[in-house]
Amino acid sequence: MRLKLLYLLRNLLRNPRRSLLTCAAVGLPVMIYVLSMSVVDGVERFLDNSMTQLRLAVTQKTSIINPLPAGYRKKIAALDPSSQRIIAVCGMSWIGGRIEGDPRPLSTLAVDRDAFISAFPEFQLSEDEQAAWMRDRRAIILGRSTARQFGWQVGDRITLIPSLPPYSPMEFHVISTAEKATDPSTNWCHHAYWDEIKKQSGYPAEIVGFLFIKCATRQDMDYYRVAIDDFFANYSDATKTQDEKAFMNEFITQQFNLPRNLSILSAVTVFVAIMAAGNTMSMNFRDRFSELATMKALGFGRWTLFSQVQGESLLLCLLGGAVGAFVPYWAFNYSPLRNFTVPLIQQLEVTMVVCLQALLISAGVGVIAAAWPAIQAWRLSVVTALRNQE
């Protein structure tokens, strides 16, 4: 059947204000859906990654802000003399950072040069990047959203002021913008450089914030989670070892039950969209059954009328959905809003996948919203419709 797209478009323009309102009624909930799903996705990605990376986080037992002795690196490595089960022990210290004359805070971690490469394979650094990282003690890997936010590129020299004593400026050479990293905003530099800066001002350099242990298998992880804490049990600095996922999970659920609350919010908004669009569709077609009846009298079948109604609703809802999905997509990828930060996952990544999901949902909303008028069109009796007209 030749259902002309032209005719569909003309019908949408028949009552532009009503069409616009329907578009908005679908578009706004879709936008909320896209935004909350992006947050949920960010959290999920974060957790998924930590789960697959087989890493343990070792912190000081009483508080994460208490540092550990630097020598713990060797002691932990020594727990596996073969180096078959513990792949890498990576010391880390959070040094925060900001740039002169700019209040925006940065998140920078000082990490062990060699261990970082093997402990964080998900960064997928190129050979050139790896070589630069190994060669240059002032190398820094920027989080990609941080790089965009500050307009930094590979090859730039930047000066950061650490957020911890001695607060002396540190010069860095940007060697990568970590396009593959899970966390798009954290920067990574050499622990040795940080140690050097502290030593210069007489601050203790034999400490490390916490340690990330990369294990070979899940069994190894389970084993060392217990073994490390047992080993250090009688030291003055006892340890608390968790896998990365448990660590993050605990953190997230303690803070707020974000994913679940956002999923409920999304469901509610989609429901609202259906109600709003459904209402307009019924109004829209209530005035038009005599027109549909005429088409039926001319010989158009019930399928044609059914798809005419569905088609209009689908088109309208897809239009609204496209706006609702691609405005945030554009905003969070190409406009100044891309620097907007969200707690925990930092930068909000609105992916094409979420947008396509949202379009699919809009289509669903369109189908459901027009279900009743479409069924009425399907069952339409020409005689009754024409008689009601007169």
Place this chain on the structure above:
Amino acid sequence: MVSIDIELHDVRKVYYKSTLAIPVLEGIDLQIAAGEFVVFMGPSGSGKSTLLHLLGGLDQPTSGSIRIGADYLEQMSETELTRWRSHHVGFIFQMYHLVPVLTAAENVELPLLLFELSSRERRQRVELALSVVGLAERMEHRPSQLSGGQEQRVAIARAIVTDPDLILADEPTGDLDAKTSTEILELLQLLNRDFGKTILMVTHDPKAASYGRRILHLEKGILHRDETNQPIHTSR
């Protein structure tokens, strides 16, 4: 050219309001030859529209038989009837029922979309139909930009564009002034006389009825009187 004739045998139509049966047509027997111009008259509620709807395959009789050409309408499924209508019948309604968002040409083209025709063929047919009704100049106008008489002429063009054998008109001049009515009726007469279309028209207006060659009077669902008329001859 026209071969269709019509034969109704004991056609009854009963409507049901919950359990209450409302008989509307109470046994119609009727024969109409191909190429006739038949007018149905009768008081309001006598069943004229109902009969016309049955003849056009818009509804099914409760009992009885309606043969149009070789087809028995009461034996057809709804899908078959829908298809049959697109091939054999053109409808003209009192309220025109044009699609407001389409131009005159697009409205006329609408029933052609049911046929396998190239857009050029469709265009040619639309132009022909609109020139027959004298609206070749108004192809791109929307219904809202046309007068009532012009709208009805577009509706007539739409009814003839598929070249049906049968044209059904339910009070086609009911909403028009005397002068415009005359134009429409002359047009129907032309279609009957020069194009050989069988025309079945319902009207209340004796003047409109005088254009027909045969006038059937309906009363309370029964054919009351069947008279032959010497139709007004137009200047055409």
